[in-house]
Amino acid sequence: MSRAPGSSGEKTLKAIYEAGIDLIYQYGYEAVSLRQLAGAVGIQAGSLYNHIASKQDLLFKLIHSIVLELNEQLDAELENIDDPEEAMRAFVRYHITWYTARKQQVFIGNMELRSLKAENYTKIVALRRRYEMRLKDILDRGIAEKHWSMPDSSVSARALIAMLSGVCVWYDPEGGYSIEELVSIYTEIVFKGLGKPA
Amino acid sequence: MSRAPGSSGEKTLKAIYEAGIDLIYQYGYEAVSLRQLAGAVGIQAGSLYNHIASKQDLLFKLIHSIVLELNEQLDAELENIDDPEEAMRAFVRYHITWYTARKQQVFIGNMELRSLKAENYTKIVALRRRYEMRLKDILDRGIAEKHWSMPDSSVSARALIAMLSGVCVWYDPEGGYSIEELVSIYTEIVFKGLGKPA
Amino acid sequence: MSRAPGSSGEKTLKAIYEAGIDLIYQYGYEAVSLRQLAGAVGIQAGSLYNHIASKQDLLFKLIHSIVLELNEQLDAELENIDDPEEAMRAFVRYHITWYTARKQQVFIGNMELRSLKAENYTKIVALRRRYEMRLKDILDRGIAEKHWSMPDSSVSARALIAMLSGVCVWYDPEGGYSIEELVSIYTEIVFKGLGKPA
Amino acid sequence: MSRAPGSSGEKTLKAIYEAGIDLIYQYGYEAVSLRQLAGAVGIQAGSLYNHIASKQDLLFKLIHSIVLELNEQLDAELENIDDPEEAMRAFVRYHITWYTARKQQVFIGNMELRSLKAENYTKIVALRRRYEMRLKDILDRGIAEKHWSMPDSSVSARALIAMLSGVCVWYDPEGGYSIEELVSIYTEIVFKGLGKPA
DNA sequence: CATGAATGAGCCTTCATTCAT
C-alpha cells in the first residue's frame, strides 16, 4: 500500500520550518548550516532538498509565511471595527500580543531581511508596507473623526510600530509583566501621544 | 612583500574599523569575509592579522567602542544638568541625534550582538544596561520631583529607548524631516506620555 | 557533483589510509597536506571529511591500527608457545619480519608520535608498553627457567627491541640479506647476549 | 663607540640555535614556526633573518654542527687507541654518553633528516656514513686481531649503532640507571655478541 | 640590528548542493 498522500513529507517539511525558525533565531541565517538544520530534524543534509529548493528558498518561505500571517490575522482582527479608537486599541493589543507570542518569528522577519536576495526582499518589503498602511489608515481616520493630534500620520505610524515592536526585544514571560499589563501600559502611552488620554 | 611606503599601523587599523562597519552594516558579520574586508582596506586578508586577533575580535572591538562612546558622550551631555525635565530633553535629543548620525553603528550594535561569543556578549550587555540606567534615573527623578506619571520606570525606560531607537530604522536624511523636527516630534510624544505636555 | 559511479565508502577509506601511510612516511605528517592526500586518493580535499574527522584523527587512526595489529599478531604468534627459548625465537622472527615488511608503518608509528595530541598520544603509548611487556615476560621466564643472564629484564627488553628495530631502518630487500638471514643473525646475537649461544 | 665585533649578534645567533633545538626536538621542524622561535629568543620573526638565511638553512646548520661534532669528538676519543677491544669499549662509552647527553640533538639529527632538502640531505648522510665507518674499522680489526665472530662487519656496525642508539630513546636521568651502569650493561651485551664475554 | 607591517601562498576545514543508490 502506498503512503497516504502528503502525510510523511508534510510532517518533515513542518519539522524543517520549525527547526529552521529555532536555529535562525538563535544563530542567524548565515551562521546556521544545512547540516545543523538537518541534524535538528533528524535527517541528512542532502535529504533537505526533497523538501526545499535551497537555503535561500527556505528563508524566503519562512519570512513570507510570517509576514503573510501577520497581515491576515490583523485583517481578521480589524474586520468589523469601524471606530478608529477601538481599531487603535485592537491594533496595539494585536501587535503586542503577536510580537511577544512570536518573538522568534518577529526577530527573523526583521533581522534576516538583508539575507534575502533582491527579488525575495522586494516581495517581503511590500507585505510589510501593507501592514504599516493599516495603522496609517487608523491614524488618518482618528485624526479626521476624533481630532487626534499627530504631526504626520506616516511618520507616526512607523514610530508607533517601532515603539510597540520594541517590547518583544526585552519581553520576558517570567519577567513580572503580563501581556495584558503591557497592552495597558502601551495603550496608555499611545493615547497620551494622540492627545487623548485613555 | 614589504610594507607599502607611507602605510602605518594606526592608519590601517582605522581603515579596517571603517570598512568593517560599512561592510558589516551592509551584509552582516557572518556574511562578510575577511578577504572582502581586506580588499576594501586595500591589503591582503592575512595582513589583517597584524591589527586584529580574529574576526570575532574585530566585531567585539567594533561594538565595544560604539557602546562605550555612546555612554561617554551621554555622560558628558548630562553632566551639569540637574533638572529632570531638562535632562529628559537632553536625553531625547542626544539619543535621536546619535542614533540617526550613527545609523550603521547603531544597527551593528543591536543586530550583531548574537554573533558575539558568550564572553564578549556579557561585556557589551553590561554597557548597554548602564545606558538604560541613565534614562531610568531621569525618569525616577522626574517622577519624584515633577510628578511625572509612569507605570514603571524600568519598563518605561526600555519602552522609550525602543521608541526613540526606532527612528534610526527608517530615518532618511533626504526624507523630509530634519533631525530638529524629529527631536521636536519625539520630545512632544515623550512628554505627553509623561503627562506633561511639552 | 554527486558520487562517482562505483565509488564506495569503504573503498575510499582504505585508499585514504594507504595513501596516508605512503605520504606520511615519505614527507612526514606535518609536511603532508590534505590536498596532497586527497589528490593521491583521487578526490577533493573536502571529501576526505566524509571519512575522517580531522587530519589529527587520521594520524591517530593510522597509528592506532598499526600498533593494535602489531600486538594482536604477536599474541597469535606466541599463543601456544610455553618454552621461553622458543618464545624468544618466535619474538625475534616476528619482530624482524613485521618491522621489515611494514617499514613504512613502523616508521610512522615511531616518528609521528609527537604529532599526536596529548590525549591520543597516551592511548598509543599504552599499547606500545603492552608490546614491551610481552618481551619482558619472555625474558623473565627465561631467566627463571633457563638461567639466562640478564642485567635487568626491563632495560634488556627495551634494548633488545631497540636493537631489533634498528634493522628496519637500514634493511633493503635488494641489499644482499634475506629476512631469514637477518633473523638468523639477530637470533644468534640475542642468544649470545643471553649467555646461551644459539 | 661601536659595538665590540661579533658580541651581540653572536649571542643572538647562539640563542637562536638553542631555542631551535629545543623547539624542533619538542614539536618537529615542520611544526615549529619562525614566530614561535623568534618568541623564544625574544625578538620579532623578521629579525631572525639578520642571523639565518632561511628556516631550511637553520635546520641544516643545526644538524650539520651536530653530526660534525659527533665525528670530531669520536676522532679525539679514539686517537691514541690501537687495541680493537679498548677501541670498542671507548666507542660504546662514547656513543652512549654522547647520545644520552645530547638526547635532543640526536633526535633531531635522526628524525629531521627528511625535512632537509636534497642537497643538504646528501651532505649530512655523508657525515653519518663516516661515523659508521669508524665502528666498522674497529670491528674488522677485532675480527682480524682478536678473532671476534661477526656475521658481517657492515651489518653488525649498523646493528650495534642501532642498538646503542636505542638507549637514548628511553633513557631517563632520574630513571634508576646511571650512565656508567648503562655503559657497563651495553658493553657486556656487545662483547657477548662478539663472542668475547667482557 | 630590530621592528612592524606587508605579501602571497597555502593550510585545514566547512559549506551548499548534487545525485547514484
Place this chain on the structure above:
DNA sequence: CATGAATGAAGGCTCATTCAT
C-alpha cells in the same frame, strides 16, 4: 524519500619571507 559520498568554492587563519623605517 532518505542516504552517503562527492564536488568546488570559499572561509578564517598561519606561514616564511621581505623591507622601509
